[in-house]
Amino acid sequence: MRLLALAAAFTAVILTAGPAIADQNQDPPQAQAAARPAQPRPFVELVAPGGVGRLYTADPRELAAATGAGYKRQPGQVGFLGRVQQTGETPLFRLKPTATATRWLFTSSTQERDALVQQKWILEGTAGYVAQQPGPGLIQLRRFTNGKEWRLAPEAKTTELLNAGYTLDGPVGYVHQTWIRAGAVYFGMFNTHGHGTIIARTKEIYGRDNDWWGGVRDFHDGTHYATDNWPGEDWSYLKPSIGYYDDSQPTTLEKHITQATSAGLSFFNFYWYWDNTKQQQTVTAAALDAFLQARNKESIDFTVGVCAHPYDTLKIPTTQYDAVATNLMRFLGQDNTLRTNDGRKILNICDARGLGDGSNAQVKQFVDAVRAKARSQLGEDIYVMINQAGFDPKQVPAAGADAPYCTTDGPAVESRSYATYLQGQRAFYNQAPGAYGRCVLSDFDERPRYPIETPDVNAIRWMPDQSFDGYRQAVRNATADMATSTRPSTVDNYLFLYAWNEWHEGGIIEPNERDGCAYLDILHTELQLQGPGCVADPEGTPPS
Known part of the structure; x- marks a missing residue:
């Protein structure tokens, strides 16, 4: 019964x-x-x-x-x-x-x-x-x-x-006693089809062709752009434990899946981009293809976050909503698409500002188009979440979505202080009413972007007071907020981690050469995750 x-x-x-x-x-x-x-x-x-x-x-x-x-x-x-x-x-x-x-x-x-x-x-x-x-x-x-x-x-x-x-x-x-579903934001841009600006500027500044690790590799190796501006800084963490990789290769994603699941992570949240001139998925497509080809993909759930940035070719005009919705069915139709506590598949919108004119009405038009496509093609009632970054979380219902979530904390990043982030972390959560997906920021440090993306050294943002103890406190702040929650329980135990591999921006919980599994170990312990313990370098290291 x-x-x-x-x-x-x-x-x-x-x-x-x-x-x-x-x-x-x-x-x-x-x-x-x-x-x-x-x-x-x-x-x-x-x-x-x-x-x-x-x-x-x-x-x-x-x-x-x-x-x-x-x-x-x-x-x-x-x-x-x-x-x-x-x-x-x-x-x-x-x-x-x-x-x-x-x-x-x-x-x-x-x-x-x-x-x-x-x-x-x-x-x-x-x-x-x-x-x-x-x-x-x-x-x-x-x-x-x-x-x-x-x-x-x-x-x-x-x-x-x-x-x-x-x-x-x-x-x-x-x-x-607890069961937190923690997942990491994944930047699938470390391949020849990824971040074109980084690849081009790496050739211009450092003289290397077709290198998507420009800046990260150079700061690790002691470029004068690092030593002149931040003398004495230890950059040895700026190399993944598995080496500098190509995430268009399924073997790379297999290693990332093993690392994540060994520490108990439940999902990856892949950023997803659309090129409105070519009318096709762009930037992160190769990494997502590699994930879907990974032999161990069924051991982890995933979702995609539609990044409709409000500039250049990354905007999504209303005339292309149907094409985008059709493309998204490929991911929403997977068996291991992340689901809510009531069984609905989750679609994230990491930036809603470039959906049409960014108004609630045109964001809702997009959400409705994807919902209709999911019902007709998959027989699924999907659950749509909109990132708090750049979007008032109180407006989520008016935009036709189900809940807000977060990845980073914009005001805290602009403050350039991790202590400020910690002090305002729960207040940031509390800006969002109702059902909500919380987040934890590991760090924000865009110094490797100088000068390949940001030529003004004074414009570089970073948090000099960030530490592992601070990260541990950030995780505890999130769990304390969950422990006293009266929100709907649909995604109340879901935690979005910024980020798996944003190496140019400092959002890194992926194991690295200097610190190994430090971030994942903190998560495994503090969240009481189910994995056996982090494996920093599964099955050897690919060529650097």
């Missing part, structure tokens, strides 16, 4: 009795068809209207319906609940004493379930799955009662609830 379908609108009777229960523990049929491992979801607590009765749900759609009906979400989560039964897990059943009751009892005991059903209790189905034995990353979930309602809480809150007048009924099973 599964949970009953939840009506989109609540009738007066349901408003009095509490929300009907959704069977949305399972993803939609099209999502179930993909052979991807189901990820645990936030299991959140709501208080019924009137203040008595607790509803717990791992389903973002039910959460949205309940809050719309007056239920109040409590901060954070009581754990992360499995949505598909794994070995050693058992269903967590949800019941209530009458059809009109607004208080629920959860049990993993089939005997208790059957006894209550014989007493005419209403069995609403399974809320998810709990482990029967303790294990790494798991906490015991317990049930409490005060004679008026039942509550679920981690074992660590036992004393708090006993002091509040509750008694302990006993454990219901083990759930994940």
